Amino acid sequence: MPLCSPYLTSYFRTFGANNSRAQVIKFWWKFLAAALVLLSLIAGLAIPLGPGITSVSNTIFETSNDLSFEVTGYNTAFSSEELPQVWLQNGELDPFKGSQFICADAVSVVDGKTLSISFDPLGALPSRICHLLIYTPTNGLMVRPNALSVGSEEGATPVSWDAECSPLALAGTEPGYLHFPNREMLIETIRNLYLHVPMWFAMILLLLMSMIFSIKHLSSSKLEDDVKARVFAQVGMVLGMLGLLTGMLWAKFTWGDWWVNDSRLNGSAVTLLIYMAYFILRNSVEDESKRGRLAAVYNIFAYVMLIVFLLVLPRMVDSLHPGAGGNPAFSQYDLDNKMRLVFYPAVLGWMGMGLWMAQVRTRLSLVERKLLWKN
Amino acid sequence: MLVVLTNLTVLGQEQGPKLTSVAQESGKYWVTTGVASIIFLGIVVYLVVQDRKIKQLEKRLEEEA
Numbered sequence: 001m002p003l004c005s006p007y008l009t010s011y012f013r014t015f016g017a018n019n020s021r022a023q024v025i026k027f028w029w030k031f032l033a034a035a036l037v038l039l040s041l042i043a044g045l046a047i048p049l050g051p052g053i054t055s056v057s058n059t060i061f062e063t064s065n066d067l068s069f070e071v072t073g074y075n076t077a078f079s080s081e082e083l084p085q086v087w088l089q090n091g092e093l094d095p096f097k098g099s100q101f102i103c104a105d106a107v108s109v110v111d112g113k114t115l116s117i118s119f120d121p122l123g124a125l126p127s128r129i130c131h132l133l134i135y136t137p138t139n140g141l142m143v144r145p146n147a148l149s150v151g152s153e154e155g156a157t158p159v160s161w162d163a164e165c166s167p168l169a170l171a172g173t174e175p176g177y178l179h180f181p182n183r184e185m186l187i188e189t190i191r192n193l194y195l196h197v198p199m200w201f202a203m204i205l206l207l208l209m210s211m212i213f214s215i216k217h218l219s220s221s222k223l224e225d226d227v228k229a230r231v232f233a234q235v236g237m238v239l240g241m242l243g244l245l246t247g248m249l250w251a252k253f254t255w256g257d258w259w260v261n262d263s264r265l266n267g268s269a270v271t272l273l274i275y276m277a278y279f280i281l282r283n284s285v286e287d288e289s290k291r292g293r294l295a296a297v298y299n300i301f302a303y304v305m306l307i308v309f310l311l312v313l314p315r316m317v318d319s320l321h322p323g324a325g326g327n328p329a330f331s332q333y334d335l336d337n338k339m340r341l342v343f344y345p346a347v348l349g350w351m352g353m354g355l356w357m358a359q360v361r362t363r364l365s366l367v368e369r370k371l372l373w374k375n
Numbered sequence: 376m377l378v379v380l381t382n383l384t385v386l387g388q389e390q391g392p393k394l395t396s397v398a399q400e401s402g403k404y405w406v407t408t409g410v411a412s413i414i415f416l417g418i419v420v421y422l423v424v425q426d427r428k429i430k431q432l433e434k435r436l437e438e439e440a
Contacts, residue, residue: 030426034419041415045408048399360422363429370436 033352040346044194047342050175051076052182053132053144060151063125063159068118070110071134073142074182080109082136086117087167088148089131090159100126101133103165123159125150133167140174141167145184181336185254192250194342198350199243200268204306206236206354207275211303214296226292227365228358229299230282233275235358239350240272255320264321267309274302274309 051073058069078084086104106118115134132147180190210232217225247265248258259265281298285291314321399405 030422034415038412038415038419041411042408045404045411046399356422360425360429363433364425367429367432367436371432374436374439 029352030356033349033356036345036349037353038349040194040198040342040349043342044191044346047338048177048179049075049188049190050179050182051139051142052184052187053134053142053147056132056144056147059148061122061148062152062154063122063150064152064154064157065121066118067120067122067148068116069148071115071117071132071144073113073115073134073139074187075179076139076142077112078109078115078136079112079138082138083107083109084115084134084136084139085167086115086135087133087165088119088122089133090125090127090129100159100161101166102159103162123157125159135167135170135173138175141170142182178338180339189250189253190339192246193339194346196243196246196250197343198346199239199246200310201347202350202354203236203240203243204310205351206232206239206358207303207306209355209358210236211299214299217292217296221289221292223288223292223369224366226288226296227369228362229296230279231361231365232358233278233299235354235361237272237275237279238357239354240268240275244268244272260320262321263317263319264310264314267314271306271309274305278302 052075053071054074055072056069057071058067061067061069084107086107088102088104090100090102102119102122104117105120108116110116128150129146130148130150132144133141134144135141183190210229213225213229213232216222217229247268251260251265252258278295278298282291282295285294
């Protein structure tokens with residue numbers, strides 16, 4: 001980096017051996033934030049997904065006939081040396097309560113990612129939906145919910161259950177290496193969690209800081225506080241727009257459309273519009289002191305609306321997002337423990353980066369003001 | 376730093392047989408990771424440069440005052 005090296009050398013020198021310890025303390029968080037975001041980018045993309053079932057060749061079957069189909073895996077390593085065990089589960093998938101299992105009669109490995117499976121005629125089943133479970137010691141227990149459904153039960157005799165055929169003892173078995181969960185709908189896009197959610201969290205923090213500086217401005221009338229309130233809201237908006245874009249990309253893949261009628265999506269759009277109005281309001285008043293006070297009052301109300309639209313309303317109604325309909329977000333159902341290893345550093349990192357950007361912009365604005373007064 | 380070190384330690388673990396990942400096999404992981412890291416490092420370098428320039432300006436203004 002020949003172009004940057006003089007700047008970097010000088011930058012590092014500012015808090016190097018010649019300077020006080022206070023300066024080191026002053027700057028450490030910037031580099032920690034950058035390191036955490038970089039770590040989350042690298043780890044979030046490089047850690048592989050766990051094995052999963054991508055597709056089943058024959059999804060509708062008749063219970064009175066033999067059932068044969070091929071299964072394609074994702075990140076699997078099927079091998080004829082450790083022949084997979086296969087079950088069909090009829091009933092509730094999670095947490096296996098009241099479910100009945102049927103063992104496959106023949107399983108053969110086509111290649112590392114493909115299995116050929118056959119069942120004898122199953123008989124009349126209590127539920128028309130069957131889930132597919134496959135286990136090998138290397139891949140762990142893989143589950144494909146709603147993999148097969150009964151097309152016709154004509155001439156089928158009632159199913160005879162084998163009590164010994166059950167994968168319950170293997171529930172939760174996973175491969176030994178570090179991996180992210182292979183969720184049916186999300187697949188590789190699960191990694192977007194490390195960008196989309198931390199950006200929103202960083203936005204919420206920055207807008208909170210903006211509101212705090214607005215309150216400070218109202219109590220002290222210092223223009224510096226007004227500048228800080230404006231800049232923190234600007235950087236928060238940038239992160240909010242990035243959060244919205246990453247969310248739209250994710251929605252297109254998982255929900256099939258760029259924008260769906262979801263309470264959290266609509267709430268986020270309304271929030272960003274409210275903050276856009278904050279900047280329009282600022283620009284519409286020429287008198288600096290009046291502008292500061294007016295914008296500060298609006299900013300306080302804007303943050304209250306943010307809490308309502310982003311954090312309260314989506315929890316009270318049904319939503320496609322986690323944490324809706326009264327459910328706690330980031331519970332064991334939404335966030336795997338292995339994902340927390342990358343997710344929490346990403347949240348801290350993006351918050352730190354947001355604060356760094358806001359600090360640089362604030363200082364620049366204040367220097368600009370000083371230069372303007374001087375001239 | 377503790378969080379970073381803890382993460383790196385965990386990432387460095389080899390607990391069992393590693394399976395082939397579809398995206399890693401095709402090289403998409405490494406291209407995406409590389410591009411994302413380079414863009415991000417570019418932003419960090421830009422921030423560092425801006426930070427330093429502003430610091431110089433602040434110093435100059437202080438001296439002139």
